[in-house]
Amino acid sequence: MNKEEIQMLGFEIVAYAGDARSSLLTLLKEVRAGNFDNVEAGLKSADENLHLAHNAQTKILSEEAAGKDMDIGFIFIHGQDHLMTTLLLRELIQDFIELYRKNR
Numbered sequence: 001m002n003k004e005e006i007q008m009l010g011f012e013i014v015a016y017a018g019d020a021r022s023s024l025l026t027l028l029k030e031v032r033a034g035n036f037d038n039v040e041a042g043l044k045s046a047d048e049n050l051h052l053a054h055n056a057q058t059k060i061l062s063e064e065a066a067g068k069d070m071d072i073g074f075i076f077i078h079g080q081d082h083l084m085t086t087l088l089l090r091e092l093i094q095d096f097i098e099l100y101r102k103n104r
Contacts, residue, residue: 001063003071009056013079016053017086020046024086024093031100039097046090053083 027042057080064070 001060001068001070003073006060006070006072007075009060010073010076010079012056013053013076014082016049016056017079017082020049020053021082021086021089023049024089028093028096031097034100034104036097036101043090043094046086046093050083050087050090053079053086057083 023042023046027038027046030036030038030042060070060072060076
């Protein structure tokens with residue numbers, strides 16, 4: 001896999017993780033306002049995008065695990081940062097949803 005392909009996968013990860021993050025933050029605003037109607041759909045949308053981001057990440061991890069020398073640049077690292085923080089956000093949002101449900 002060449003550097004340009006790795007960069008494109010990095011952009012994919014950023015885009016998918018960004019879409020997941022947006023869905024999660026929108027969902028949190030709704031839940032904070034007492035609207036729990038879209039919880040399952042919002043979490044599902046975020047999870048689908050996180051899955052797509054993870055798939056892009058796995059392509060590179062598989063190549064490296066196979067012994068290929070990877071020329072990973074800042075764009076891929078930036079994508080990794082977005083993915084990891086959004087995965088953490090997903091877990092926190094789930095906890096916030098449960099807290100808001102208990103306190104309504």
